[in-house]
Amino acid sequence: MKAVKVRIYPSIEQQSHLVQAFGCARWVWNQSLATMSQTYKETGKGLSTFIMKKQIPVWKVEHEWLKECYSQCLQSSVLNLSQAFINFFDGRTQYPTFKKP
Secondary structure, three states: OOOOOOOOOOOHHHHHHHHHHHHHHHHHHHHHHHHHHHHHHHHOOOOOHHHHHHHHHHHHHHOHHHHHOOHHHHHHHHHHHHHHHHHHHOOOOOOOOOOOO
16 A cells, blocks of 8 residues: 655645634534534434534524635534534444534
8 A cells, every 4th residue: 555645835825715614614513513412402302414504504694704615614514513423322432522723
């Protein structure tokens, strides 16, 4: 097996776009985790990935800065959270935590 290491050197503009995309994905993760946890405490049932994905456009209306990020980044954050819950309920890991900057 062979591996290739590649180092990239993004420009200042690209760096700022990457920081913004990571921040938006982190915010969606934290918001989704809070929503899912709160819903489970209130109703005893969780929310599906599909329901959380439908929440993203609502958040984009409320927070204009989310529109500057690609929607695929935000959707993958919700998918990753869903997988984290699956791993938690299967006993492979701990409860998902909030992300810090």
